[in-house]
Amino acid sequence: MMRLSRTLLLLFACVIILPGCWNIKDVNHRVLPIVMGISYGKVKKYRIHVQIPLPVSRKLISKVYYREADTISKALNEIDSDIEAGIDFMHLQLVLFDRKVAEEGIREEMAYMIRSQHMPTKALVAITSEDMEQILEHTGESIQTDGSALLDFFNKNAGWSPEINLAYLWETFGAIHSDTQDITIPILHSGKTTMLEFLGSGVMSKERMMGDITREQSLLVNLFYELFQGSVVQVIRQASVAIVDCDNHIRTFWRDQRPVLRMHMDISLHLIENNGGLNEQQIEAAFSEDMAKKYKQLFKQLQSYPSDALGTGDHFRNKLAFDKLKLWRETYYPQLVTEIAVSSRITNTGDISGN
Amino acid sequence: MGTYVDTIKSKCRTQHDLKIEQLRVGSITMWMVGYESIVNWEETIAYISNCGLTTEAAYEDIYVHLLGQEWVPEALDVLLQGKVVLIDSDADRAFSFQGKPKTLERAIDKAENETMPFSSALVFMEPLTTNIGILRKTIHSPYLEVEGYQFKGIGTREASLVYLSECVDKDLLEAVRHALKKAAGQDLRNGQDLIRFFGYNRYHLVSPYHKTEIPGQAVASMMNGRVVLLIDGEPTAYVLPLLFSDFIALDWDRQLPLFVMTALRSLRLLSILIALMTPGLYVALVSVNPETLRIELALSIASSRIGIPLPTFLEMLLLLIISEIIIEATQRLPKSIAAANTLIGGIVLGQAIVDAKLVSSLVIIVLASSITANFAFPHYLNTLVVRILRTGIILLSGIFGIFGLFASFIGVCYYACSLQRFGVPFMNVLSPKKLGQ
Amino acid sequence: MINRWVAVMTAPIFFIAAHCSILFAAYSRSMLHATEYGHWEPVFFNILIELALLLLLLLGLRKAGSKDYADLFLPLGKWISTALLVPLVAFLMLIPVLAIRFFAELMIIVFIASSPIHAILAFLCLLMLYGASIGPQGIMRASTLLTLINFPILLFAIGACIPNATFVKVFPLVNASMDFLAEGKLFITLFSICPFLLLGMLPPICKVKILPILLSLGVIALLYVIIVYIPISIYGLNAAKLMYFPLMTSFDSVNISWTIFDRISLFYAVALLAFVMTISTFTLYSSALMVHKMIPVWREKYIRYGLCLIVYILSLVIPSWNRYIEIFTADTWFRLAIYIVVPIAVFLRGGFIERQERKRVLSK
Structure with missing residues (x-):
């Protein structure tokens, strides 16, 4: 009797538990958007695009949906109710901001994405000035042949090249709230033959995009952060060298009430082409001088915005009173004196020693 | 006729192999009683005649010579131990002695269930x-x-x-x-x-x-x-x-160098985990938490699941039950037929079920690896526990996803840690007292 | 060899596991709010306070021999022992309520957004009840086993965060104002040291040696600091302060391309579950034991069921996450009183018992 009642209880428990599969929604009944585009709408505030790869018999096809609404979540909700399957944003890989949105400020948009808990904070952020629909159609074509094409474009082990600045969602969110650091966000454009083209980077000052820097300058940003893998070719007076390694030493101090940043960068080079008849020492000197000049220029440009995209303020965090940190960007950063020294060394001249 | 013999004869009606036979021993005629299914009748008679009795021998003589013991009909169970009783029907007295046993044993054989390469062929037998x-x-x-x-x-x-x-x-x-x-x-x-x-x-x-x-x-x-x-x-x-080490360690391993032995045992531990967790993990990842999968994997799983009517959770359970049935069916069949059954069950059914788009091919892969892992650790009786727990884990993974999977794993850990037999914990490794100290 | 190691390490491992559950759950958020900057200072104070109280408690326990709280306090008479034990039990019960509610909230956010909270809580409570009813030795074995499995997972998750961290963001380090001392902000974060109280229930179960426990406190101190500085060094101070689950969000930022899992937070949540279960099962077990020793008529099994039901109902009653944080703040003074009274009482009782024992030996 006891055993029978126990068995019945168990069965009863099973009956209660079994309808409890609240979360079961198989992966083929979900759509996994990989790009979200945020731009201003014509009628309502936002126009949100999502790009979704849909698996169809061993192939992927890409679809782009868009909606206009006054909030991002409303627009996404409307897209969700239009699509036959549920949307799961956890695989979002790229958030594209229209340039206008970025220039007006992306604080609310970022806050939404971090707050929602349904978007991965490791998605990448990019800016485009192109029409959102157009660029998504274009990337869609590449995705159809290779599902991870977009991911590979930014993947350090695949298609990433050292001049592309990477801005992750979490990084951008941190930078928006940071007093002493800003971020650069890559500006993308649909390529003529390739999937995407990297034009340069948008320079943020807190949540607002203040201007842009070129491809070359974004390489400088990456070199400054020592975010460097592989090699990149630079041309110096007809000679071309590849940067293979980079070491950046930064010292900061105060001098006459002004912040000073002393930066010393060691760059290792490979000599690739030498058409100008310069010897190695001359090339090294020319390259160093050239880099130092470029950095000077970059700093000048950034200071004029003012945007601390190189995170120099972080180096002053321990040299400034805590309550003064808030003033860094407006008050101290424009006064920053930079002392830049670049020393380069050709470590390798390839298989031959001269032309 | 004495009452002793009557009692025995009445017993004989329901115990067909209980034999009673008249026999002349020494100077008297006695009744010999015994189970001919246990006792070798001819040899016993030969034994009696060869034990040096003279023709004048009286009851007491026979008793002594055959190393007898006093017997009454109530003690019928001594006969079951292979003894034989001689009844002197005139005097209603009887004694029992050890009869010649019939061989009901097979010769010492090699291991049926736990064969290991390079190990002694000696195994336990019935007696x-x-x-x-x-x-x-x-x-x-x-x-x-x-x-x-x-x-x-x-x-x-x-x-x-x-x-x-x-x-x-x-x-x-x-x-x-x-x-x-x-x-x-x-x-x-x-x-x-x-x-x-x-x-x-x-x-x-x-x-x-x-x-x-x-x-x-x-x-x-x-x-x-x-x-x-x-x-x-x-x-x-x-x-x-039973200790947990019986699930991963064999005495046989000790013939190998320490490092190899450790690797082998870690492999068995891993195979327990795989057998236990992979089906649940698959269900959790595919139907509840696909966000934890990489996008490439998620998309390829999604494309392999197009047009499949069952939810992953049922798909997995269904196949699991089918495969358990196949295992159960093959183990009692004669070897030659078992092979045919495996073929039909494994290959034909497996291939057809994927082609018919009833289940996705990934489920088969996951299940096959889990079941193979199931047999990678010693030994068969232990696998049954893992097989039952696996089903429970699939159920909970279906409900709570990854959380359910790991919560049930913790539950399994608790169960393993709770077991304590004769004061010895099942997880003896984690107990402060070493066995035998 | 292994068994001797286990004999010595069971208590320290449990101590670490109990700390991990609390540290990795709510500690970093609470600590981020304790002061403006220089968070290592309140952390340091936390550790110092814990060290002092821990030493007091352990010395008392050592003098008393293998006795737990109930054995120590019950001979003091009905009133005093009730006054000491009832608040202690109430406080111990608060630990699983908060721990389980926290974990359920985390689960809803991370993995199973559409499951109703009552189902998750019921599941967690059942697991806890099962864990608590496997007996003290079983709980200790499970604590050792789960810690050995899950601690490396947590370390892996922390290690994976490091490439995302920028070291310079931890500055400024020195906060001379000590603003956390004002308004009792420091005391709010003191919930993190509560596992030391659990050690008082250990002596009848396993050896509690002072030195290994102090060494494990060293490991824990390291964890304290790391956990507070992970969100800061990844997001920066200002952004980290905005978050409800700073650690979780930090782990979410990790991108590892060689695992099949896309989220490191998965590992974090899994490991956290094991630790939360370890501390909750032990608190449930020990409160049931104490109630049983106070009222021997009630059967321990039913007390456990009752307490588990109370935990379930209480954690279900907390309606929102903000209420949860309020409760965390509201029980500060109650908690402090327990922290101070219990170790002192144990120390005094321990001394008394030791003297009595000596007298008994001498008179013989």
């Missing part, structure tokens, strides 16, 4: 004395002690408790002794009876004993402080109690 002999041969130790127990219910069963007095864990030995003594009046037929004797809940998934048919394994267990229970008629030794 108790043979098994004790095998153990004595294996270790040759003066410390090997054997205690006899008898369980008398409807039938009678002999059992022996074997241990090494130098190594054995005293508390364990005391607990086992106590339980066995208490159960002397009950029937011992199977493992469930044994579990009842030891006073454990029959709803436990894990039995308190480890069965082995390899003497070396039994001896190694005894060296580690455990005791071995040999039951007459069972070709295995019951090692008491």
